[in-house]
Amino acid sequence: MITLADIMENQRMAMMSINQRMTNFEVHLKESQPGADLSGLHKDFSAFKVHVWSVLSALQLQIAELSRSTDVIEMRHRKKFLLLGGVPETPGKQTPEVTATILQSKLGLTDMSPSSLIVCHRLGVASEGRARPILFRCADNTVRGVIWKTKTKLKGSSYVVSEFLTRQRQSAFSTARRLFGVTNVWTMDGNINVKLPDGKRRRVFSLEEVAALGEEHGRQLDQDTPSVSTTKSNNASAQASTPASTRSRRIVKKK
Template structure:
């Protein structure tokens, strides 16, 4: 079964191919001998060109809506989880006990016990020089809320509590922080919020929104290629090409 990313890539290749063929067609028209009656051919080409663009515009809109729907569904599941970063990895470690200790001692939430966690493990594959965050889920959603509200108590410590965002939202979140600063961008229930230089607050959903807001306020990424697709007439393809994976099982 094809994924959204596979469909987006197929569309991208088709668009590039058709664009090249149309460019060749136009070039051939320019090279035609003077005096030749090409009015009919030019009209046919114009109709074909508009038809192709309308098809791809419709496809891009569908992919954008599908991608957003999948992202919303996945984030709804991920909202039940939290990530705890900065906990050193040790051989034979007992991860639930480590989480409980930090929550009890650093956040003052003594009600949390290792048995209070229905899911608790390192996220991703182990690699030298990289400390993996811990993904955990509390059996009591109220306790999860208390941990999230108390996370500011970890300031100054090596630990950090964050939400388990989808890949698309994590990319958007990271880019927003690069453009507007760490203290001006935060998440709440999986939603990305930012404070603009003019003091206004905005909730953003896509990478394109962040980049456009950055441009409006003179904040540009320090890179040559834009993070969003520049294919026209619709750049929604960039959103569709972002893969979101649900990673809730130990690897």
């Protein structure tokens, strides 16, 4: 099944192809024999060029709007979940029991038990040397709020609680932290908040917005920072390095 990423890639390739063909057409016009009447052809070409770019620009705006709408819907679902990172994978130990024990002992949630978690499993494919994050959802949504508010108690330990961001927002979040510093960028209910050098705060949702904000404040994307135009490869690398970038549409239970 074709995805939004595939549509965006096809649209990008179409724009490159049309641009190349228009460039070749202009070259042929310049190489035409002197004296030849090409006014009609030139006029037709100019009209075609304007039309093509207007259509492609409209298509690009529609795709961007669709992407934003899809991201909002997906994040609305993900807000119910949290991620617990830094938990070693020990054979024979059940993920719900391990998660409940950590939340109980580290955050003081005395009533927490495996039955308090309606979803709890590792994300991604197991690999040597890297513990997969644990995705969990509490049966009581108020407990989710308590966990988020008390997660600072995990400082100094190997554990970390984070929100289950969409791929788009995870990419924007990671890049914003590289541009403005870890302590100046945080998330709340899926929203990415940035404290700027002038003390003001801004809320961003996409990599494009982060890049624009960085340029506005003289913070340029370096070579190691994901490029705005290469979201497909960024998503693959983010999935391997950051827990919150793992797909959410198919949550397969793994222990």
